[in-house]
Amino acid sequence: MRITITRPDDWHLHVRDGDVLAHVLAHTARRFARAIIMPNLSPPVVHVADAHAYRERILAALPGDARFEPLMTLYLTDATSPNEIERAGDAEFVHAVKLYPAGATTNSASGVTDMAHVYNVLEKMQRIGLPLLVHGEVTAPEIDVFDREKAFIDGSLTRLADEFPALRIVFEHITTLEAVQFVREARAGIAATITCHHLLHSRNAMFVGGLRPHYYCLPVLKRETHRQALIEAATSGNPRFFLGTDSAPHARQAKENACGCAGVYTAHAGIELYTEVFETAAALDKLQAFSSEHGADFYRVPRNHDTLTLERRSWSVPASYPFGDATVQPLRAGESVNWQIVETG
Numbered sequence: 001m002r003i004t005i006t007r008p009d010d011w012h013l014h015v016r017d018g019d020v021l022a023h024v025l026a027h028t029a030r031r032f033a034r035a036i037i038m039p040n041l042s043p044p045v046v047h048v049a050d051a052h053a054y055r056e057r058i059l060a061a062l063p064g065d066a067r068f069e070p071l072m073t074l075y076l077t078d079a080t081s082p083n084e085i086e087r088a089g090d091a092e093f094v095h096a097v098k099l100y101p102a103g104a105t106t107n108s109a110s111g112v113t114d115m116a117h118v119y120n121v122l123e124k125m126q127r128i129g130l131p132l133l134v135h136g137e138v139t140a141p142e143i144d145v146f147d148r149e150k151a152f153i154d155g156s157l158t159r160l161a162d163e164f165p166a167l168r169i170v171f172e173h174i175t176t177l178e179a180v181q182f183v184r185e186a187r188a189g190i191a192a193t194i195t196c197h198h199l200l201h202s203r204n205a206m207f208v209g210g211l212r213p214h215y216y217c218l219p220v221l222k223r224e225t226h227r228q229a230l231i232e233a234a235t236s237g238n239p240r241f242f243l244g245t246d247s248a249p250h251a252r253q254a255k256e257n258a259c260g261c262a263g264v265y266t267a268h269a270g271i272e273l274y275t276e277v278f279e280t281a282a283a284l285d286k287l288q289a290f291s292s293e294h295g296a297d298f299y300r301v302p303r304n305h306d307t308l309t310l311e312r313r314s315w316s317v318p319a320s321y322p323f324g325d326a327t328v329q330p331l332r333a334g335e336s337v338n339w340q341i342v343e344t345g
Ligand code: DOR
Pocket: 014, 040, 105, 106, 135, 216, 217, 218, 219, 248, 249, 262, 263, 264
């Protein structure tokens, strides 16, 4: 069986920097026409000039035959100025601003400590139409790690959406039924990305026969009822939900560690894994809208014209891929994926 879809885009991606960049970028560029590039480098991408330089490094690291456009983002800090936002709005390669609550995840130490510090910046973004991408988890250590997304909706996001009624917001990598409900019922201009690992796995995956660090990510995998709600949302045809892999590579040693890093590497099979999910849900007819239409429409960029054909033929995923001088263990390492790309056109 074969399926041909408009070439997809990845609306949430970590490609890192330096000697690992070319390794991980090749996987994405083979599948996706464009990707929203996360700014959580160390140091983070806080200025338009940083985003410009990072974009140049990405373009230089692409394989020679690649057709791929990185869509850059800025990292919001307490010190971001409305003037910088104005410049971002004028720079055609900057497509959004990312909000990490300080301490929420990898390289989020420079994130926002109090929403009050960024109100003037959000006002400016609202005025010029620059989307805000939100890592939606509270950071308070007393809040249970599995409740942090819901607590963020109740404590911050609902208010943010009300106080900035024209601000376009992407609730990134949603993981819960509550997030699905929030996005479905929210005012216009609110959308969400969903990762393939949250569609494929519940939190049980982290504990099969022992502790499985390669399934650890943030927001952490949730219980099965939440996974079912995510599948329902992704395959519903609702334009508020679209593809964002959140592929987040870390060197094997950084994951298999007494304090392992959060992140699942999925760029090597970014569209194939979603295709499995849609097939299992008997919703292959909804895959193109989720992966190639809703995101482009939300970001107000043209849909892609080229296509990608997948065939239902399984292939073996290597145990690891090169990652600079180290290696990265991908999702399904040493196992198989049921779909493979046979043609791009
Ligand atoms: O699992 C994650 N990894 N979640 C994030 O929010 C950040 C990401 C990373 O950069 O490694």
